[in-house]
Amino acid sequence: xxxxxxxxxxxxxxxxxxxxxxxxxxxxxxxxxxxxxxxxxxxxxxxxxxxxxxxxxxxxxxxxxxxxxxxxxxxxxxxxxxxxxxxxxxxxxxxxxxxxxxxxxxxxxxxxxxxxxxxxxxxxxxxxxxxxxxxxxxxxxxxxxxxxxxxxxxxxxxxxxxxxxxxxxxxxxxxxxxxxxxxxxxxxxxxxxxxxxxxxxxxxxxxxxxxxxxxxxxxxxxxxxxxxxxxxxxxxxxxxxxxxxxxxxxxxxxxxxxxxxxxxxxxxxxxxxxxxxxxxxxxxxxxxxxxxxxxxxx
Numbered sequence: 001x002x003x004x005x006x007x008x009x010x011x012x013x014x015x016x017x018x019x020x021x022x023x024x025x026x027x028x029x030x031x032x033x034x035x036x037x038x039x040x041x042x043x044x045x046x047x048x049x050x051x052x053x054x055x056x057x058x059x060x061x062x063x064x065x066x067x068x069x070x071x072x073x074x075x076x077x078x079x080x081x082x083x084x085x086x087x088x089x090x091x092x093x094x095x096x097x098x099x100x101x102x103x104x105x106x107x108x109x110x111x112x113x114x115x116x117x118x119x120x121x122x123x124x125x126x127x128x129x130x131x132x133x134x135x136x137x138x139x140x141x142x143x144x145x146x147x148x149x150x151x152x153x154x155x156x157x158x159x160x161x162x163x164x165x166x167x168x169x170x171x172x173x174x175x176x177x178x179x180x181x182x183x184x185x186x187x188x189x190x191x192x193x194x195x196x197x198x199x200x201x202x203x204x205x206x207x208x209x210x211x212x213x214x215x216x217x218x219x220x221x222x223x224x225x226x227x228x229x230x231x232x233x234x235x236x237x238x239x240x241x242x243x244x245x246x247x248x249x250x251x252x253x254x255x256x257x258x259x260x261x262x263x264x265x266x267x268x269x270x271x272x273x274x275x276x277x278x279x280x281x282x283x284x285x286x287x288x289x290x291x292x293x294x295x296x297x298x
Contacts, residue, residue: 001042006067008035009047009060014092014117016053039063065133068092069271072136076274079113091278092117094126094138097189098157099263101220102239103289104139107281114278122192123263130266137267137275150269152283155290156260161199161253162241163233168251170230176253178204181212187223187234188214195235199259235259239289262293 011021012032022032040047047060056064075089091114095104100118108116119129123141130138131146144151161176168176171184178200186196196214201207215232217223223234224241227250238258244250265282267275 001039001063002035003067003070005035005039005042006063006070008032009039009056010064010067012036012048012054013056013060013064016055018054061133065268068133068136069268072271072274075113089113090115090117091137091275092119092135094119094121094129094135094140096121096123096126096139096263097218097220098159098237098240099123099139102157102237103285104282107278107285110281110284111278122190123261124194125192127266130268136271137265137278140264140266141261142266143262143264144266146266148269149266150272152265152279153293154263154265154283154286156262156293158238158291159195159199159235159259159261160238160241160245161196161233161259162227162236162245162250163253164228164230164249165251167227167230167233168253171233176233176251181233181253183213185232186212186214187226187232188216189220189223190216190218195259195261196233199235199254202259203254203257260291260293263290 007025008021011024012018015021015024018029018032022029025032027035036048043059043063045059046057047063049055049057071089072091093116095118097120100120119126119135121129123139126138127140127142127146129135130140130149139154143153161181163176167184172180174180182200188196196212200212215226217226220237220240223236224244226232227234227236227241228244233253241250245252263286265279265286267279272279
C-alpha cells in the first residue's frame, strides 16, 4: 500500500477533518481526498466516516495501526543506518494526566529521535486506545494479558487525599470522616475518574457508586491549586503535594493510608524492538519515582 495514502488516512482520523489533515501533510484538501479515495478503492471498503469530526472505521483503524507500526520500524532502522534520510518518527502514546505531570517527561526527554503525540486518558481506560490501534503504547492500570501485546509492571503512583486547613475547618470541623467528606465539595478530573470514590469506599465502606458533590477540572495542576485555595478536596499524587503537606498548606486526610494505583507499560509485541529505548527510559523513570507494588494497591 502507498505510504502517502496511509498517512492521509491517519491524519484525517486524528485531526478530525480533511482541511486540518491536509495542512499537517502540506498538501491540498483535494489531493488528500484523492489519496483516501484511492486507498478505499484499493481495499474495497469505507475507511473514514465523513462527519464532524471525521473518524476511521474499524478497518480504517487496522490500517492506521499498520501504518504506525511501519513508521516506527522505519525510524528504528534509520537509527542503525545513518545514510538513510528519515524524518523523526512520531510516537502516539496514551498517558494518564498525573503521570504526565509528575514522572514521565524525563523518560521522553531521554529518548531522542522521536516526536511524541500524547493522548491523555485515564489509566483505567487507556488500554482501549491500544486495542483499537489509536496508540502504539499506553500507560495503563490494567495488567493484561492483552493479545499481541507485552506488559511491563512499573510500580504504583501514590495518591493522598488532601485539602487545605481552611477547607477542613469549614466542611469537617469534627475531622475528615468519610461521611463529612462525602457531603463536602470534591474534585474530579473527568467522568472516568473514580479515585475519590474509591478512597471513600476504602475509608468508610461508602459505595463507590454513591454520588458526591464535585468540581470537574481536567488538569492535574488545577487539582493541586484547587486544594490549596480551599475549593475542594481530592486525590493528588504524593509527588505533587508532599512539599505542601510538609509546609502545612495542605492536610493529608488519612496519614499512613495512601491510595496506590498500579501502573503498567503496554505495547504491541511487534514493535517491542523499536520501542526498546523508550521502554528502558520509562522503566528507569518509574523506578525513580513510583513506589513498589503492594498487595493492597490497585
